[in-house]
Amino acid sequence: MNGLALSKTDVGKGLITWSSLASKQALAMVGVFLVLVITFQIMSDGLFLTPRNLTLLMRQGAIVSIVAMGVAILIIKGEIDLSTGSAVYLCGVAAALMQTKLGLPVVPTVVLTILCGIVLGAWQGVWAVVLGVPSFVVTLAGLLAFRGTGYYLTDAATLAPMSPSYTALSEGFVSIPMTYTILGAVWLLSSAYLLMTARQSHASTPVIPLVVLTAVIGVSAWIFVGYRGIPNAVLWVAVCFAILWFLMDRTAYGRNSYLIGSNHEAARLAGIPIKKYLLSGFVLMGVLYGVAATLMTARLSASTPTSGLYLELDAIAAAVIGGISLRGGIGKVGGALVGAALLVTIDNGMSILNISTFVQMMVKGMVLLLALAADVTLNKKK
Amino acid sequence: MNGLALSKTDVGKGLITWSSLASKQALAMVGVFLVLVITFQIMSDGLFLTPRNLTLLMRQGAIVSIVAMGVAILIIKGEIDLSTGSAVYLCGVAAALMQTKLGLPVVPTVVLTILCGIVLGAWQGVWAVVLGVPSFVVTLAGLLAFRGTGYYLTDAATLAPMSPSYTALSEGFVSIPMTYTILGAVWLLSSAYLLMTARQSHASTPVIPLVVLTAVIGVSAWIFVGYRGIPNAVLWVAVCFAILWFLMDRTAYGRNSYLIGSNHEAARLAGIPIKKYLLSGFVLMGVLYGVAATLMTARLSASTPTSGLYLELDAIAAAVIGGISLRGGIGKVGGALVGAALLVTIDNGMSILNISTFVQMMVKGMVLLLALAADVTLNKKK
Amino acid sequence: MTQDVRLSIEGITKEFGGVPAVSEARFSVGAGETLVLLGENGAGKSTLMKVLAGVYPLGTYAGSFRLDGVEAQFRNVREAEQNGVVLVPQELHVAPNLSIAENILMGMLPTRFGIVDRAKARQKAKQCLDFFELDVDPDVPAKSLSASEQRLIMISAALAKSAAKVLILDEPTASLTDGEAEHLFEKMEQVRATGVATIYITHRLDEIERVCDRAVVMRNGAVVLETPDVQGRRSEFIRAMIGHDPAVDASLNRAAPGAEILEVRDLWVRGSSATSKPHVCGVSLSARAGEILGLFGLVGAGRTELASAVFGAWRGDVTGDVRINGVAGRPTSPGEGIARGVGMLTEDRKRSGLIEGQSVLRNISAASLGRVCKAGVIHSKNERARAESLARDLDLRPPNIDAMVENFSGGNQQKIMLARWMATDPDLLIVDEPTYGVDVGARYAIYERLRALSKDGTAILMISSDIEEIMHEADRILVMYKGQIAGEFEPGVSRRELMAAATGETHVPSFDAVPTTIPFKQEKQKIGVAI
């Protein structure tokens, strides 16, 4: 509403880089998130904030994070995907068939699984974009048909086991020295980037971002080195996030995606080939089906018939909680990550507190409500 | 685009009354529907189109129809409800507790169940409307919390049995003479209404609508009298539809609801108390939770912990298939009914053909896609 | 003419995030008086009017105003209307899928026991439509009306509201044709006769003497001039609005036309269905570098369709030859159009121009992001520098490229749209109603920019319904009538000749020889039949 007066100062300039990672709403969510963490930490007698638990928590959130980022991008473009749970399941079936029946090595399995995801994504894209069926219906059909196909191919049986090296794709850890190297490299590159952009826009040294960055890297080091290194699943999420953030925030492709989601007709008249963008959005989602399926089958070392049930809802919820507006054009990929983190924190925290499932459901509902209400109220005040 | 040239003739005038029952899109859907019916009829050796099967089919679709109409109204107003499945379950728990533990008679049970629905609806309404949390999140929280509460209250046990007179609320039939009386009365009132509106707008006698009406009533008589009369569940749907159609199409309340969904800002500037309308939409949805819960517990003569699972998805799908646009302001309550009919026809038809569940899921997905694609294509040409 | 004071504004101040949009505004309007409110884009006119009409409710602004001597305290629009303050806002709020009747009667549908009295609604709507002699079925969806028709029905709807005491019209004529505007003025006369006080906002200074009694000029949120009459004060108004004397008329300074950039031969444009009536019927024209080619006509003449087809944006059927920069072939998408050096500033800013929810920067870059990208990656320093310089060039106010576009005043939004197309560095720039809702100062700025572009070798095709604009700014004028070119004129042409061509009074090789009468009736014809 009053963005006009803001961000005219240098402090504001420096912050832009940070807020580009996640929207304002997502930042408010970080506050809610902190409250939760403290509560869990106290109630669990210090169990919650241990490197081990935090490492596990992150690994537990990997699949929903990946899918949530993809859905966030589709929502930003003005589309939706309800099929993710079934699509990930079906790709997982493909992966498990390749591993258990064909005995393919790890790399071809992953590549073909992602290819399978691309096919599913493109199939839905064609119906939604080329034929013009609302994506809500296309992906609702996908929700049914993909799982049906998976059941048909496997007789709804579990396929297992995957090879140990395949399982390590999600469950393995980056060695401790390598963990140091990666974190160090990220710190170096990010600070260089921060300093460079600050210089470019003639802002003063971005002290706050640098401090935050260093703190984040420091905490990460404490967590990962304190347990067994970076879990591979977390590495996948980090890589996907880095790519998707860059894509959506720094490239023409991402920029145009936002414009399409905000005003379809105006974007068309500005020369943006809408259909190509929407189609590629579904294909990109397809790539993420493949990645999530790889993580899911690796995690369980199996493809099970119930895997991915309700994943679509969690993913959309993560995106919406993270500030991606269902009206399109608004939100950041990083927001979806924050949303996913919130969801998995609630699950993990209540799980280690041994709260009854029934009460968990009630509490989770209430936390979602309160988190968003806090957010709405905070963002109104400003 | 060229709506101006149309409806200048008298033929067009007469049709308006009909199209007000269901949108153009829903009418296209009726065509798809016919194709399905014929297919099932042939493949089932004439079993599909028997009074008995059609009666059962209608009864099977009652719950999703009721919920779909409510969701349709919320969507028309620009909101959404993901909690319907859990809310109906929780109201069902209340009903079952009243019947099995408190031994309440039928009428108080129904009234209190509806009251319970109103409370749930109002609760969500307050968060969404007064506190401004997006209804997607509020009702997602409801999806979790309502089911959690139901499980907490019952330890996830099945509560049964309900009294026979309660069960009859859904499973009983209107006697054959009464069925004739009701159908006759509907025919008389509807034709009188058609003639009256035609006279008011100085159009010629609405021959086509009258013929269609008579045919519909005739077919209904064949179905219901051919089996055991109108199933009570169908009567509930008919009454709800009549009320909601009238509400949305004929009253200022309904028209203002469309305005709110279509252009929020315009509605605000026109002095329409938006919050009251949205809040009442959630409360109305609450009434329908209660009605659906009554039908559900009466049908099973029990409240079971899985009842209502995925109902929200079916209901929204029915609404969307029936032409209610997720952008708000577009669609008719009757469309939701057509959508529900399509879904239940697919389920029933494939069930009597004894097709494997897995293939059913695939076929259902494909039918949805083809139905909407046909619809998009048809409506484009016009 | 001054009677009792109807409305007196007593020092109203309204801020957005600490920045005042209106500061200490103070003036009054008498019963039966028409007051024109003038001011640059962003001067605060609309904001002040929204305060009066309850859009910004009590408590969100400082100061007060009195209605018939009683302090007015409106908590919402409905209360304002009940007290007789009726606003027709600058931005139309139409519910496109609802019927025309329901749009006209928004929030005041006639009911009996809560049930809509459809017959009465139809009849009321019909009355409103008759007011502007629009012959349309009140039961069809509002989206089937053109923008100007939509505005007309909203004005008549406002007038129909019970017992208006103060009628506020915020730039009603911006999207009306002269004929429609003339009709509106007649109606305003009738309304005034009933003792209503009218506040009239416009950027078309030539209208003032025709309809207004008194003028108030705002600048930077404050009232800077109040005059007892309006005759012969045009330059005084302009000076008060922009704070200094207007720049010299840039159009005097013309360049010699260069190479032919656009050539169109026998172009036909139809809707998507085969049976629909053609919008453009065999038009041929050419435009040269360094030339501003004016395209005049009445609404519905087919100019927008012609331009869309040339740009590659038309969704329906197109036949005919187009040659751009010597390369033959019609662009088949706006993207291709842009790639071949064409830009098009669209007429319907809100629907097809502005990308709301996004910043000025992103709006400016929308059509030319590739120019500030390396391998698909945005070079944000270059992007910002470019947008900042365009914003400075066009005097965007406030000059903040990170603000959301929806927070800018109408005229400034138009500048942002122009900036978008200037950023593409086009060889052929089509501007459809380029000064829609733009103040005098900015208007000259836009003319100046267009002239400068043309001097730099851009061919400009200027579509306008503003006859003065066409006469002053175009180097050559084509007039369209019913999808055909009805004449070509030099700048010195008279108003009368242009109007005659635009209404089909001059002899043209007629596509369908429907005899026509006055301009307004002409449009009525168009609406009544199919589009």
Add this chain to the structure above:
Amino acid sequence: EDDDIKIAVAMKTQVQRRWAFDRKAMEQEAERQGVELIFQYANDNPTLQASQVENLLSQQPDVLILVPVDSAAAGSIVRSAQEAGVPVVGYDIGVSTAKLDYFVMRNNGLVGELQAQAAMEFAPKGNFALIKGDPGNDVAQSIAASYDRILPNADGVEIVFDQFVNGWSPQTALSNAENILSANDDNVKAFVTANDGMASGVAQAIIARDLAGKVFLSGLDAESANLRLIADGVQTMTVWTDLTDHGIAAVKAAVSIAKGEEPTFSEMVDLGAGEVPTHLVIVEEINSDNLCDFVVSGAPEGWTSVDEVFDDPSACN
């Protein structure tokens, strides 16, 4: 160093009444033995279960009792526990992809056999409808496998309907039953139904056609509501798994393992990853003949009561 034994229990779901009684039996035994139990419920989501076991393991239990959501997918869970030095006692559902340290099971294949055999006893020939459980569920698959082994080959048995029901949904089972009766003009002799939840749905269809007592209807779990249906003559039989025996055996075994002792077992069972010492839990058919016995003395406390099952409070005197 505390020497309290801590046993982690990863349950497959809380959304079914029986698990509360499994838990109660376990808790009673744990109290007797003075050991601590911590529970997690995965609500039929295998990925969630993997996470929950991770969370349990970070609380460093001595033994893990695992009710797998998925037999095959549980392999990696079992291995991760064993790698962390925590032995695993399987419960109710086997693990095919890793070797358990101990296993307490209900013989699900036997459940299907009991149901199919009772059906053939009730109706030696005629139209049979097979209403199987959730296709993604191992229990449903094992029961279905028994049906498929026995019924299609039986003389005179005509299978007119054979479908899984997603999520064991009673509504779907009811609609299916209605459609089956309609398609066969009520000429159906048996609804071989995999569990009680679905059976209560099917019962409605049977009652609506006045077929109570004339068609066979089976179930599993001996839910109170279904016991009543048996008393009313609508449902023919259900199968009871002795949950008390089930829970006690698991905790006993877990405690012995924690103490480094060898737990007692009834036989060695190979579920696909090697032989595991196994305690087989008693399964029992409940029908109108032994209904009173079960209600009065067989069922664990709180499971059911005469009032809930019979209209006549003196029915079992």
